[in-house]
Amino acid sequence: xxxxxxxxxxxxxxxxxxxxxxxxxxxxxxxxxxxxxxxxxxxxxxxxxxxxxxxxxxxxxxxxxxxxxxxxxxxxxxxxxxxxxxxxxxxxxxxxxxxxxxxxxxxxxxxxxxxxxxxxxxxxxxxxxxxxxxxxxxxxxxxxxxxxxxxxxxxxxxxxxxxxxxxxxxxxxxxxxxxxxxxxxxxxxxxxxxxxxxxxxxxxxxxxxxxxxxxxxxxxxxxxxxxxxxxxxxxxxxxxxxxxxxxxxxxxxxxxxxxxxxxxxxxxxxxxxxxxxxxxxxxxxxxxxxxx
Amino acid sequence: xxxxxxxxxxxxxxxxxxxxxxxxxxxxxxxxxxxxxxxxxxxxxxxxxxxxxxxxxxxxxxxxxxxxxxxxxxxxxxxxxxxxxxxxxxxxxxxxxxxxxxxxxxxxxxxxxxxxxxxxxxxxxxxxxxxxxxxxxxxxxxxxxxxxxxxxxxxxxxxxxxxxxxxxxxxxxxxxxxxxxxxxxxxxxxxxxxxxxxxxxxxxxxxxxxxxxxxxxxxxxxxxxxxxxxxxxxxxxxxxxxxxxxxxxxxxxxxxxxxxxxxxxxxxxxxxxxxxxxxxxxxxxxxxxxxx
Numbered sequence: 168x169x170x171x172x173x174x175x176x177x178x179x180x181x182x183x184x185x186x187x188x189x190x191x192x193x194x195x196x197x198x199x200x201x202x203x204x205x206x207x208x209x210x211x212x213x214x215x216x217x218x219x220x221x222x223x224x225x226x227x228x229x230x231x232x233x234x235x236x237x238x239x240x241x242x243x244x245x246x247x248x249x250x251x252x253x254x255x256x257x258x259x260x261x262x263x264x265x266x267x268x269x270x271x272x273x274x275x276x277x278x279x280x281x282x283x284x285x286x287x288x289x290x291x292x293x294x295x296x297x298x299x300x301x302x303x304x305x306x307x308x309x310x311x312x313x314x315x316x317x318x319x320x321x322x323x324x325x326x327x328x329x330x331x332x333x334x335x336x337x338x339x340x341x342x343x344x345x346x347x348x349x350x351x352x353x354x355x356x357x358x359x360x361x362x363x364x365x366x367x368x369x370x371x372x373x374x375x376x377x378x379x380x381x382x383x384x385x386x387x388x389x390x391x392x393x394x395x396x397x398x399x400x401x402x403x404x405x406x407x408x409x410x411x412x413x414x415x416x417x418x419x420x421x422x423x424x425x426x427x428x429x430x431x432x433x434x435x436x437x438x439x440x441x442x443x444x445x446x447x448x449x450x451x452x453x454x455x456x457x458x459x
Numbered sequence: 460x461x462x463x464x465x466x467x468x469x470x471x472x473x474x475x476x477x478x479x480x481x482x483x484x485x486x487x488x489x490x491x492x493x494x495x496x497x498x499x500x501x502x503x504x505x506x507x508x509x510x511x512x513x514x515x516x517x518x519x520x521x522x523x524x525x526x527x528x529x530x531x532x533x534x535x536x537x538x539x540x541x542x543x544x545x546x547x548x549x550x551x552x553x554x555x556x557x558x559x560x561x562x563x564x565x566x567x568x569x570x571x572x573x574x575x576x577x578x579x580x581x582x583x584x585x586x587x588x589x590x591x592x593x594x595x596x597x598x599x600x601x602x603x604x605x606x607x608x609x610x611x612x613x614x615x616x617x618x619x620x621x622x623x624x625x626x627x628x629x630x631x632x633x634x635x636x637x638x639x640x641x642x643x644x645x646x647x648x649x650x651x652x653x654x655x656x657x658x659x660x661x662x663x664x665x666x667x668x669x670x671x672x673x674x675x676x677x678x679x680x681x682x683x684x685x686x687x688x689x690x691x692x693x694x695x696x697x698x699x700x701x702x703x704x705x706x707x708x709x710x711x712x713x714x715x716x717x718x719x720x721x722x723x724x725x726x727x728x729x730x731x732x733x734x735x736x737x738x739x740x741x742x743x744x745x746x747x748x749x750x751x
Contacts, residue, residue: 189624190605194613198604246570251562268616270543274566275613278538278573282603285577289595296588303581303595311574312490313482321486321567324560332481
């Protein structure tokens with residue numbers, strides 16, 4: 168089974184844990200709406216890729232970690248889209264959860280997805296409970312306070328925030344959860360895989376800043392994207408587009424350099440380079456960005 | 460150490476897991492605001508009481524379960540108080556989290572508390588990982604979809620809801636988490652303790668309905684409390700006050716009857732009867748309620 172099918176199948180199994188005829192129908196529909204269809208599933212793909220590079224000795228446990236992280240990511244998107252944050256009406260071309268089901272169901276959907284993530288992780292570790300405290304601790308630390316993605320979002324409520332700390336919490340932390348948990352689920356030392364995840368996550372956030380400005384330049388004819396409109400810290404505004412692209416390339420190189428020796432290291436390096444071209448494609452975004 | 464001090468000390472240890480100098484200050488302050496000072500801490504008290512009735516063979520694990528449940532309860536209060544739900548400005552005489560820190564921090568505080576609950580549970584089970592999948596599964600099922608407290612809140616967004624299913628999800632489920640997890644942490648069979656928790660939780664919710672009406676009668680001179688104002692299903696409106704009080708007494712009797720044989724059964728029965736008088740005191744609430 169390829170990674171895409173493996174992830175979608177495990178996500179279906181996780182959602183089934185949170186479903187039943189005795190539950191409120193709107194919440195059940197909103198949970199599915201928040202998870203399917205997904206985006207690139209980049210985080211569970213990364214978790215699987217690291218586990219496979221380390222041998223993937225317990226695929227069920229790897230699936231549990233990958234799916235828990237994706238469900239937590241989906242929860243963060245549902246809450247980030249709320250009126251009090253981004254007030255987004257659509258995501259990936261369909262209505263956001265609060266636009267489709269109302270604000271109350273959107274708050275509860277995020278809550279239920281967080282609970283389901285840990286529930287499915289525990290469910291996947293039934294046969295290997297000795298790994299569960301470590302896996303759960305990694306995932307929880309990278310999501311909660313003081314330095315996980317929830318903290319990253321909370322930095323937006325502070326009068327001052329350093330760009331590196333903000334990017335690390337908002338994006339880097341969950342990427343490092345992927346690499347650390349993927350390694351641990353395959354019996355490898357998670358600490359050695361943390362730097363790879365952090366560099367990759369920071370690169371991903373910088374790529375997002377670059378695309379935000381490049382897309383605005385393309386669509387609006389002026390360099391003002393959503394981050395700027397929302398006064399969020401943005402690498403592209405702090406460093407300029409030339410600086411941001413150089414920073415992205417540097418982070419990618421450091422990520423590749425941080426991959427620990429393992430049997431699947433060369434395949435993993437190739438995957439990261441392919442992902443780099445997907446994130447900031449030479450032919451379109453860079454040219455738009457530099458022309459803007 | 461008495462149960463009160465034991466719970467407060469374990470809650471402090473849990474909060475410390477989610478704190479650090481590297482985090483955003485408002486989120487850190489809001490997390491403490493949501494947890495301290497607490498109310499009656501009835502859920503962790505119940506979890507401890509059941510564990511003690513069963514021998515309390517692993518106090519650290521009992522603390523982990525009790526604190527996880529209390530943090531999840533605190534998270535639900537923070538989100539229930541949000542403008543899109545109850546729009547409550549004060550709770551226990553102090554500003555609610557969103558009134559004190561803003562709506563965005565309140566959403567994130569609830570999220571961070573849910574994560575912290577599972578993180579502390581895993582932390583408390585480091586030395587006993589074989590019990591963690593079971594404990595985590597009990598707690599997650601009683602909180603999430605389709606039948607936990609999140610589902611209970613989501614029933615308020617449906618056009619029709621049966622009162623028993625609503626009460627069971629909204630309150631009974633977390634009470635049964637307390638009795639089941641308390642039993643499991645002490646090495647007893649959790650299934651045998653479920654009915655006790657469910658009856659107790661339903662009784663607690665009915666008591667809340669009774670007090671809501673009785674308090675409104677006392678303060679406003681008319682029988683219209685918050686549940687009625689918010690069009691929420693209420694036992695007191697469906698059954699009348701006489702019916703609601705009889706229902707409460709019946710549920711308490713069934714709860715006491717559902718306590719499984721164990722070495723601390725008689726002490727536990729006495730505790731439940733004392734709690735009954737605290738919830739619906741003969742001298743005040745019943746008289747007000749029946750006069751209303």
